[in-house]
Amino acid sequence: xxxxxxxxxxxxxxxxxxxxxxxxxxxxxxxxxxxxxxxxxxxxxxxxxxxxxxxxxxxxxxxxxxxxxxxxxxxxxxxxxxxxxxxxxxxxxxxxxxxxxxxxxxxxxxxxxxx
Numbered sequence: 001x002x003x004x005x006x007x008x009x010x011x012x013x014x015x016x017x018x019x020x021x022x023x024x025x026x027x028x029x030x031x032x033x034x035x036x037x038x039x040x041x042x043x044x045x046x047x048x049x050x051x052x053x054x055x056x057x058x059x060x061x062x063x064x065x066x067x068x069x070x071x072x073x074x075x076x077x078x079x080x081x082x083x084x085x086x087x088x089x090x091x092x093x094x095x096x097x098x099x100x101x102x103x104x105x106x107x108x109x110x111x112x113x114x115x
Contacts, residue, residue, distance in 0.1 A: 001026050001027060002026040002027060002099075002102070004023070004024050004096075004097060004104055005025075005106065006020060006022045007022075010111070010112070011114065012111075012112070013113070014087060015084060015085065016113070017085065019081050019082070020036065020079065020093055020095075020109060020111075021077060021078075022034070022036075022077065022078045023075065032097055032098060032099035033099075034097050034098075035048070035049055035058075035078070036048040036069065036093055036094070037093070037094045038089075038091035038093045039108075043091075046060065047060050048063055048069075049063065051069045057069055066082065067080060069081075087113045087114060088113075089111060092111075093108065094106055094108045
């Protein structure tokens with residue numbers, strides 16, 4: 001079993017920045033993908049960004065150039081640096097860890113972008 005603990009959400013004005021963190025603990029294999037997804041009210045959960053063990057990344061088109069995902073393999077922690085935030089970035093952000101055949105989710109952290 002794997003546990004994911006997220007932190008760093010909050011309220012920020014448009015154009016501002018936030019940094020999310022997600023620490024994983026438990027039975028973690030050597031090869032896994034970590035990432036962030038988000039779900040806005042009335043919408044489906046969507047991919048934000050993922051990062052593999054080797055460092056390869058994948059971003060949703062809507063966040064490219066504004067968000068940066070990174071990870072510390074030694075700490076089993078993934079980060080999401082969010083810059084130039086827009087009101088449409090408002091959502092609950094969920095941390096995800098995938099290690100075949102398992103898929104784990106964090107409890108979610110609220111990000112609200114509003115003036």
